[in-house]
Amino acid sequence: NFEKFLQRGGGLVVIHDGVVSADEHEWAKKVQGGAWIWARNAPEKTATKWYEGEVGIYFVDTQHPITRGISNFDWKDEIYYDLDLAPDVRVLATSFQSVFILAPQLWTYEKTWEGGSKPYRAFVSLPGHEYTSFQTPQYRTILLRGIAWAGGRANVDEFCQPAELASLKYPEGGPTSPEKAAQKLNVHPDFNINLVAAEPLVEKVMSLDWDPQGRLWVAETPEYPNGRTINRNDAPIYPYRARDPEKFSRGKEDRPAKDRVSWLEDTNGDGRMDQKHIFADFEHGVPGGLERVTSLVFYKDGVIVAQAPDILWVRDTDGDGVCDKVVKLYTGFGINDTHAVINNFRWGMDGWIYSAIGYSAGNPISGDGSRGFGRVTAGIIRFKPDGSALEQVASGSCNTWGFDFAPDGEAFY
Incomplete structure (x- = not known):
């Protein structure tokens, strides 16, 4: 029944450990664009790891309807890294527990299921380990937008409250608003x-x-600091890769500078x-x-x-x-x-x-x-x-x- 739902172009939202799929990781990856890898189930692949504590959310794609207008922020939650990701996922945000490890934490995935009549949409949010994460207005906005987007709604803000949308530019744990910046300076x-x-x-x-x-x-x-140049370490999660794959290059985006x-x-x-x-x-x-x-x-x-x-x-x-x-x-x-x-x-x-x-x-x-x-x-x-x-x-x-x-x-x- 679930696969029939996907064939009809249904929407899918996966939160946190919904990506953990035991020995069905290949099927899960096919459905949602990425999956957790247990070493015992796939010894030939890199095992997925986690880190719980103070982490950051860094938005690499702020043009997507789900993440439009949001700023980076730090908080206490859990990240997953070394997941098995499909090359055509559209990564929206990453995090890290080491400067040497890029860890995609939010992504979208659009595919037509075998025998399907139209593409279905999947939105994956790895954050959500902490109960308090759901109390932050910026994360609620991300989830509500993700639900609307996966459901094919024309207005992704349809389910969001004004206060939630107002939190995106200067979220708690994120940048200081200009009007408050002077309070942090010693003059x-x-x-x-x-x-x-x-x-x-x-x-x-x-x-x-x-x-x-x-x-x-x-x-x-x-x-x-990068301009149009695509850092080789960022290339696997660069949003341009999924947005316009025919123009994607590991060296530089094909567009005017800004x-x-x-x-x-x-x-x-x-x-x-x-x-x-x-x-x-x-x-x-x-x-x-x-x-x-x-x-x-x-x-x-x-x-x-x-x-x-x-x-x-x-x-x-x-x-x-x-x-x-x-x-x-x-x-x-x-x-x-x-x-x-x-x-x-x-x-x-x-x-x-x-x-x-x-x-x-x-x-x-x-x-x-x-x-x-x-x-x-x-x-x-x-x-x-x-x-x-x-x-x-x-x-x-x-x-x-x-x-x-x-x-x-x-x-x-």
Whole structure:
């Protein structure tokens, strides 16, 4: 009867130890996309393991209706890892008990059962060991959405309460809301701290500066640190694999990059930015988009940005406030570890632009490839804004991230 239900396209929701299937693991994997492996039942396979305690839930796919709009969070529960998973499951979230083990914890699976008339849907949630887990509004939302999705409901939020949906962005154990962040900072008595800009107006700001008109410019990096690059360790659970398997590649997603350079405006004078103007991204003058932008400085009719392996001059040649031309000034900087790339551009009083650089180092050349500037390593470099010269200023450090000049010209990094 159950298989007939699947043949009709019925929905299936599996919670926690519902994946534990004794010696029927092959059948269970066929039904739900993954199953627990007992060593005694399948000695040729890796046995599944568990870990109970403080764990995190990390959402790798926030585009799926079940996990849309939710943030990562930590809690006390139990995770399973080393399950036997089908290659075409769509992993929504992972956890870990070791940084070397990726452990899918939420996934969906859609198949047409043998002899079936249409695909059925399976949603699997490994969390749910602790009774208190079901009392958290964000997890209830995940489950209720999963039930609605598996049942083919048009609105996956149909069963959710407003308070449950409101918990998704800043769940307990997750990120701090911008309005509460100042409470966690220790400020010297001579200073005050106020919120100037926050989500959803801006997204993961990496760098900022003020232009001569007093406008606040920001480099937004929603995809940092990987951009479109698929880390080889993440490839088995990467959501793009199931979402568009024909375009899946172990190296890079086939789509435009999503970083951007924007300037912000306070339209009502209350000290809080409330309007954003996008200067440069894929839809605003940058072919292929910006990717892993780590700094910006103003130069003539635009900004010079760091986005290893390149340094780009992003220009507005017609004065309409939007980029219309991109000039590659330099290329060849390392990206082996995107936490250790070129960053923190600062104008020097000598007319050069100075930059910190981490251990990803590089062998920079001119944008047109006609000239090389030798090896640069972790420390400080400087370059001319016309793309004609680049040199190392200081070296011997490790992952140099952060740089600025004191009023007397002394360099701090």
